[in-house]
Each structure stands twice: as structure tokens, then as C-alpha cells.
Amino acid sequence: MQRLCFLLAIGLLSVVPSVVRAADETKPNVIFIYVDDLGYGDLGSFGQKKIATPKLDQMADDGIKLTSFYAGCTVCRPSRLVLWTGRSLGHQPINDNKPYTMKSTDHTIAQLMKDQGYTTGGVGKWAMGTPGSGGEPIYHGFDFWCGYLDQGNAHNYYPPHIWRCEGDKVEKLPLEGNVLIDDNPHARGRVSKPDARKTYSYDVMTQEAFDFVRRNADKPFLLHLHWTIPHANNEGGRVTGDGQEVPDYGQYADKDWPNPEKGFAAMITRMDGDVGKLRDLLKELKIEDNTLLIFTSDNGPHSEGGHKHGFFDSNGPLRGFKRTVYEGGIRVPFIAVWPGKIPAGTESGITFNAYDVMATYADLTNAKQVPLNDGLSFLPTLLDQQQKVVVGNRKPDPKSRISYSSFAKMEAARMGKFKAVRLSPDKPIELYNLQEDIGETTDIAADHPTIVQMMGDFMKEAKEPLQ
Incomplete structure (x- = not known):
């Protein structure tokens, strides 16, 4: 000892x-993409050979890759709790996927940014509280959220509705054409047959995210895109469809692959294209140079819904996958771009974690009141600036x-x-x-x-x- x-x-x-910022400098926007079950080796810029990810590969060329970035956990719900609160799993009430409702004492990164004058929004998987529980995102720093509030419901890409939270309202957003098997509230939104699957929830949430950016382009905003791609469509252990639901297999339709692998690849390439559309939107609105865009994953790759993580080498050179604490379960791809601020084509192997995001947001905004957390800002690493170390204080130098x-x-x-x-x-x-x-x-x-x-x-x- x-x-x-x-x-x-x-x-x-x-x-x-x-990072010394003038008091009157415009606050940068932040967009944080946290996809679901994407492995370290699932992107071309991290070694993928079969799945096309040209837009994310270009993002890596235009910005920085962190090659030793760790998700909050090796499964979804605690991974998000770590991200939201800036506290490691040693300081969390859960470290597995058991149900959890966000408490009033769980101070989030969204609340931090809201206190700094940001408009805050998000789409996708929240997983921190069902409707009426008090754990909904609008009670924890978000002005707006559209997506799945419950963990289990998020594992269906064609539900009859998702949730739209804004102001003090939590309302169902019906998805046209999607049909329940029955009226059983525990059916988790499962649909009866393929021709009852009309509206792909991912596309709806993506459009909601783009609309949020357009609505708030003239003021500082924080947007979290917690896309559910490429999580398998498995509801309570039951697999529907081919387990990797996507409207079409696109460029992989004629591949001599099992259908779940075609679906897995098509999901990732579809998501990659939307990252490109998001970057185009930032250029169109002339806010690209004032927006920090980050992309990463909530844990390592899965072997579920008929997909096998080894088919595409989804964990790359790493051992293990989702639900293990070997590198393949927790080390994830990380890319950040901020034109004129982050040097293009750079890379860092310094170890950072999802619980560092709160400290990074605080650094970015010069926040004075920051909830107690385990984090260390990775902003200087992104900007290729020297971090100053003061002997005697609690938090660590990133290299040690x-x-x-x-x-x-x-x-x-x-x-x-x-x-x-x-x-x-x-x-x-x-x-x-x-x-x-x-x-x-x-x-x-x-x-x-x-x-x-x-x-x-x-x-x-x-x-x-x-x-």
C-alpha cells in the first residue's frame, strides 16, 4: 500500500x-455520438476490411483517433450511467444491466451543460427511467429527447411508438404502420409479421436529431445521438426477423453471407452515411467550425441475433467481446473532429474513459461548479496541447x-x-x-x-x- x-x-x-479561452468567445456546440455494440474493429479507420464506413473514415482523417478509449462498461445500461454522471463503475449503484432509474442525486453532463447556457437534446436509447418514473431525460438536464426510455424496448427497430420528451411533457410518438402482436403491455412493441414493419425507428430518431440541430443552430447546443445501431433485435431473449433489422441490405444484398451478417453490415453502413449527412448539415448551417463532434461506442461487439462477432473481426486484435472485461469488451473506437481546432490525421494512445466526458465538457466550457467525478479532461489531448500538472492534487496525469x-x-x-x-x-x-x-x-x-x-x-x- x-x-x-x-x-x-x-x-x-x-x-x-x-485551453485558455477569452471570456467573450462563442461557446462551441458539442455533438456526442454513442452507438450501441459497435466493436473496436468495426470501422475501416480501425482496421475493418469488409464493412464500408467511408464517412467515419474521412472523419478520422479530418480529426483525431483515440486508440485506448474505454466505454463506461461492457454492457449498455451501466455504460450510459457512467457517461452521464462522470463516475466510474466503482462509484455506481449498478455494474450490470439490471433496471435502474436515474435519481435526483445523479448529476448529469446534460445538467452541467445546461448550467453553462447550452440547449440540450438527445435521441436514441436513454435506459435510465420509464415514463412516469421521474427518471426521464427532461428531469435530468435535457430540454429535448426522442427515442427509447426503456432498455428492453430499445431492442426493437420497428416499435409502434417511441417517446418524445420536451419541456415538461413525455408523449408517445406513433410510428406509422408498425403493428403490435397484441395489446399485452409486456409485448415490448413486437410486430406481427414483416409486412407490418413500416417505419424504421432509427430513421425517425435521426431526423429528429437533424431537426434539433437546425432549430438551435444560432445558439450553443449539446446533442447526444445514442443510436441503437448495430444492437441485435432481441426482445427478452427472443429474436425477431433475422436479428439484425434494417430496411434493406443495400450493397451487401448479393454477398454470400448469412442474412444476419448482411443486416449487421448494412446497419453500420447506413449509420456511417448519416454521420456524413450530419457533417454536411453542419457545413450547410455554417457551424462546422464551432462544433466539436465525437463518435464512439457504448461497449464492445455482440454475438447475438444470429451475428457472430468473429465474422467481421469486430473486436479487431482484441480479446473478448460484449460482457467481458478483456479489451474487446470495453475498448472502443473513438473519433473526434473540430475543424481548425483538432489537428487533422492525428492519433493518441493515451488511456481515456467514458467517465472523462464530464471533465472534458467542464474544461471546454470553463465550468466553475462541477459535480464530484472520476474524470480527467481529454480536451488538451484532442487539441494537441500540453497539459499542466500541479503536484499534490487528486486527479491524475493521463500518462500515469x-x-x-x-x-x-x-x-x-x-x-x-x-x-x-x-x-x-x-x-x-x-x-x-x-x-x-x-x-x-x-x-x-x-x-x-x-x-x-x-x-x-x-x-x-x-x-x-x-x-
Whole structure:
């Protein structure tokens, strides 16, 4: 423990925002895209060979890739809770997909931005509270939200309705032509047959997002696009359709692939095209140069709905996938672009996490009152600026910090090149050198007992109350 404290005193230091902004400078817009179950290897710019993602690849060429960015969790709901609150899984009430309703004490990044004068909006999967629960997004910092409030309902691309939340209203937005199997409220919006599937919910939510941008182009705004692509269409363990629902297979229709793989690829390419349309919209409205656009995923790739993550090498060189704490389950692609601010064609391997987003938003806006969080701003890294380190404060220098993740009884921690994994409390800690072994194939714990002890101590401290 003494060695750990010494290392923390030396390495885990506070970073003073190095971006000095004039008081009268226009506040930049922020658009944050958090897609669902997209793996580290699912984009061309991260090594994908079969699925076409030209718009996101161009975004990477125009901006920066973070190659060691970690999602909030290896499954959806806690991953979003980590993102919203800026607190790691050691400081969350859940670390798996059990139901959770956002509490009034859960201060969100949307509330932070609203306090800085931003209009806040979002589309897609919220997963933090059903209608009437008090957990709806309009009670937690969002002026507007359109999409799925419930986790389970979000796994259907052709529901009879989604939810539109604005002001103090939470209302159903009917989707024309989509038909319920029956009136059972527990049917989760399942439709009866393919010809009853008329309106693709993803397209509706995308249009709502674009409309939000148009409505608010003359003032600072925050927009979160929590697209459900490419999550499988599995409702309560039942798979409908081919498990990867999309209106058509597009350029993959004639491929000699199983239908679920055609659907998976078509979903990603469809989403990629809409990223391109979003960037075109920002140019049309002449706000591209004043908008920070970020793209990432909520966890690693799935093997569900007939899709197998290995078919497209969705986890790339990484071990594991969704529901594991090996790299493939938690390390995700990350791309950011901001013309004139983020140098084009750059890349960083510094470790950052979804719980760093709150600190980054606070840095970007010079927020003075920030909820207690585990984060570290990655804004200086995006802008290729030197971070100033002040000895003696709590928060770490990005090159020496230890990051934390967990799922159910599994835990993981990373410090620099070392990654520790513990599959359950009664299992020994595994240790990997990611610099030499990105696939986590060789456990080197026996060769580094001091590092193993330090990582074990950190896993305990990561769950202590945040102060």
C-alpha cells in the first residue's frame, strides 16, 4: 500500500485545463455520438476490411483517433450511467444491466451543460427511467429527447411508438404502420409479421436529431445521438426477423453471407452515411467550425441475433467481446473532429474513459461548479496541447493514471502498458502487457508481483466513496 500511495502521489496528479479561452468567445456546440455494440474493429479507420464506413473514415482523417478509449462498461445500461454522471463503475449503484432509474442525486453532463447556457437534446436509447418514473431525460438536464426510455424496448427497430420528451411533457410518438402482436403491455412493441414493419425507428430518431440541430443552430447546443445501431433485435431473449433489422441490405444484398451478417453490415453502413449527412448539415448551417463532434461506442461487439462477432473481426486484435472485461469488451473506437481546432490525421494512445466526458465538457466550457467525478479532461489531448500538472492534487496525469472497469463480479484496471483482470473475487489477478500483447494472450502476473499487488489495492480503492 505504501508503494501505491507513493505512485499516486507522483503520478495521479491534477490537470489544470490548458485551453485558455477569452471570456467573450462563442461557446462551441458539442455533438456526442454513442452507438450501441459497435466493436473496436468495426470501422475501416480501425482496421475493418469488409464493412464500408467511408464517412467515419474521412472523419478520422479530418480529426483525431483515440486508440485506448474505454466505454463506461461492457454492457449498455451501466455504460450510459457512467457517461452521464462522470463516475466510474466503482462509484455506481449498478455494474450490470439490471433496471435502474436515474435519481435526483445523479448529476448529469446534460445538467452541467445546461448550467453553462447550452440547449440540450438527445435521441436514441436513454435506459435510465420509464415514463412516469421521474427518471426521464427532461428531469435530468435535457430540454429535448426522442427515442427509447426503456432498455428492453430499445431492442426493437420497428416499435409502434417511441417517446418524445420536451419541456415538461413525455408523449408517445406513433410510428406509422408498425403493428403490435397484441395489446399485452409486456409485448415490448413486437410486430406481427414483416409486412407490418413500416417505419424504421432509427430513421425517425435521426431526423429528429437533424431537426434539433437546425432549430438551435444560432445558439450553443449539446446533442447526444445514442443510436441503437448495430444492437441485435432481441426482445427478452427472443429474436425477431433475422436479428439484425434494417430496411434493406443495400450493397451487401448479393454477398454470400448469412442474412444476419448482411443486416449487421448494412446497419453500420447506413449509420456511417448519416454521420456524413450530419457533417454536411453542419457545413450547410455554417457551424462546422464551432462544433466539436465525437463518435464512439457504448461497449464492445455482440454475438447475438444470429451475428457472430468473429465474422467481421469486430473486436479487431482484441480479446473478448460484449460482457467481458478483456479489451474487446470495453475498448472502443473513438473519433473526434473540430475543424481548425483538432489537428487533422492525428492519433493518441493515451488511456481515456467514458467517465472523462464530464471533465472534458467542464474544461471546454470553463465550468466553475462541477459535480464530484472520476474524470480527467481529454480536451488538451484532442487539441494537441500540453497539459499542466500541479503536484499534490487528486486527479491524475493521463500518462500515469490507473483506470477502472467492472461487470458483475469481474474487474479490470489499466495503468500505462499494464492491464489487470480479475474474473471473480476468489480468482487470482491476471496481468497483461498491452504494449507487447494487445490480445491479452500471455498472463505475466507471476513475473510482476509488485504490479499485481498495486493493481489489487487499486481495485479495492476504486470502490471506496468518492471524495
